[in-house]
Amino acid sequence: MNETATQPTAPLRARAEIDLGALRANVRTLRALAPGAALMAVVKSDAYGHGAVPCARAAVEAGATWLGTATPEEALDLRARAGLPDSVRIMCWLWTPGGPWREAIEADLDVSVSGMWALEEVVAAARAAGLPARVQLKADTGLGRNGCQPGDDWAELVGGALRVEADGLLRITGLWSHLACADEPGHPSIDAQLALFREMVAYAEERGVRAEVRHIANSPATLTRSDSHFDLVRTGIAVYGISPSPEVGSSADFGLRPVMSLKASVALVKQVPGGHGVSYGHHYVTPGVTTLGLIPVGYADGIPRHASGTGPVLVGGKWRTVAGRVAMDQFVVDLGGDELEAGAEAVLFGAGDHGEPTAEDWAQAAGTIAYEIVTRIGTRVPRVYVNEGVGEIAEIVPEVVGEVIPGYEGDDVAQGCDVKRSGT
Numbered sequence: 001m002n003e004t005a006t007q008p009t010a011p012l013r014a015r016a017e018i019d020l021g022a023l024r025a026n027v028r029t030l031r032a033l034a035p036g037a038a039l040m041a042v043v044k045s046d047a048y049g050h051g052a053v054p055c056a057r058a059a060v061e062a063g064a065t066w067l068g069t070a071t072p073e074e075a076l077d078l079r080a081r082a083g084l085p086d087s088v089r090i091m092c093w094l095w096t097p098g099g100p101w102r103e104a105i106e107a108d109l110d111v112s113v114s115g116m117w118a119l120e121e122v123v124a125a126a127r128a129a130g131l132p133a134r135v136q137l138k139a140d141t142g143l144g145r146n147g148c149q150p151g152d153d154w155a156e157l158v159g160g161a162l163r164v165e166a167d168g169l170l171r172i173t174g175l176w177s178h179l180a181c182a183d184e185p186g187h188p189s190i191d192a193q194l195a196l197f198r199e200m201v202a203y204a205e206e207r208g209v210r211a212e213v214r215h216i217a218n219s220p221a222t223l224t225r226s227d228s229h230f231d232l233v234r235t236g237i238a239v240y241g242i243s244p245s246p247e248v249g250s251s252a253d254f255g256l257r258p259v260m261s262l263k264a265s266v267a268l269v270k271q272v273p274g275g276h277g278v279s280y281g282h283h284y285v286t287p288g289v290t291t292l293g294l295i296p297v298g299y300a301d302g303i304p305r306h307a308s309g310t311g312p313v314l315v316g317g318k319w320r321t322v323a324g325r326v327a328m329d330q331f332v333v334d335l336g337g338d339e340l341e342a343g344a345e346a347v348l349f350g351a352g353d354h355g356e357p358t359a360e361d362w363a364q365a366a367g368t369i370a371y372e373i374v375t376r377i378g379t380r381v382p383r384v385y386v387n388e389g390v391g392e393i394a395e396i397v398p399e400v401v402g403e404v405i406p407g408y409e410g411d412d413v414a415q416g417c418d419v420k421r422s423g424t
């Protein structure tokens with residue numbers, strides 16, 4: 001109905017199709033799962049490789065009122081280029097000394113402060129700008145990464161921030177933290193971190209902090225722990241329709257639909273005899289007369305070299321497996337004698353409901369997480385946006401939560417698979 005056409009008209013070597021209709025539906029699904037909280041779409045690292053500006057816009061269209069990035073540069077770029085209403089809050093959390101504090105204040109960003117050095121720098125910048133900074137104090141409740149330690153350090157940071165707030169140089173807009181093991185439901189650290197977060201928030205509020213938002217939930221916590229939602233959930237991977245881990249469940253279990261499909265044109269099909277070594281190192285040798293297909297993407301495009309011999313690809317209606325090593329620009333699949341035309345479509349991963357593998361399948365094949373699969377797709381692969389749907393937001397029906405996407409069992413396309421779907 002609403003297939004606004006940015007489908008490529010010319011064949012491409014490779015492309016990452018980004019389904020913004022799926023992204024909007026995912027945002028709606030997540031909002032329904034966390035009805036008492038606002039939703040921050042985390043769009044760091046170019047929206048996990050999906051393209052920050054179009055994804056940020058689509059997320060806001062679907063009701064995200066916050067956007068999150070790691071670096072201030074990413075957040076400044078969004079404020080400058082995404083054409084978003086000023087009411088959309090943009091927060092960034094990964095600061096280093098000498099960072100662009102003044103630019104951030106002038107762009108009305110929310111900045112995270114984990115320690116006294118950052119508080120001092122943001123105050124100096126606010127004084128220079130003649131504007132109050134929006135500051136969110138970050139607590140380390142157990143991740144052991146960024147954030148302020150509980151106890152004396154937290155008391156010093158909260159006290160310092162309240163004094164500067166009284167002078168009008170900043171507003172404490174948020175109290176927040178980040179979870180270490182939310183992707184392992186039942187891990188004891190989750191309860192421990194939530195308890196400590198409540199304590200650290202209570203301490204700050206007793207001292208007089210009146211934050212707009214308190215937040216700790218990432219995607220896995222949003223999906224599995226409603227007691228972690230507080231005022232705001234910070235969802236990244238789930239917005240892109242990918243499950244945080246097989247332990248949490250599959251994306252379909254939550255009614256989420258993968259947003260990115262990675263496709264390539266088969267560059268060459270040829271017949272070879274048995275005993276023919278394939279790709280660097282000859283780690284694959286053809287077991288008999290067969291046909292080989294050349295897939296023109298490699299590790300420079302983000303195809304993990306660790307998927308050598310294991311990565312799944314849908315070509316000619318069947319799952320094939322990377323034969324031998326993934327090279328910088330290309331890899332080979334054994335087509336098992338099938339005679340395909342050069343130019344045939346190879347789908348490395350997609351939503352999974354047209355017989356193709358998913359990014360989660362690639363993660364399993366490469367011994368990593370699906371976050372890394374989508375985030376590493378390189379800049380040499382053009383992003384092609386489908387279902388942009390501007391102005392037709394009301395027509396998009398969110399996916400039904402819990403709806404099961406039809407599996408492969410019984411499908412012809414399942415034949416020839418030697419890699420199983422993960423998480424189902």
Ligand SMILES: *Cc1c(COP(=O)(O)O)cnc(C)c1O
Nearest residue numbers: 042178218219220234235236237
């Ligand atoms: C990346 C990130 C998130 C989002 O995590 P997902 O697991 O992708 O939802 C949330 N908060 C912080 C601080 C992050 O760095």
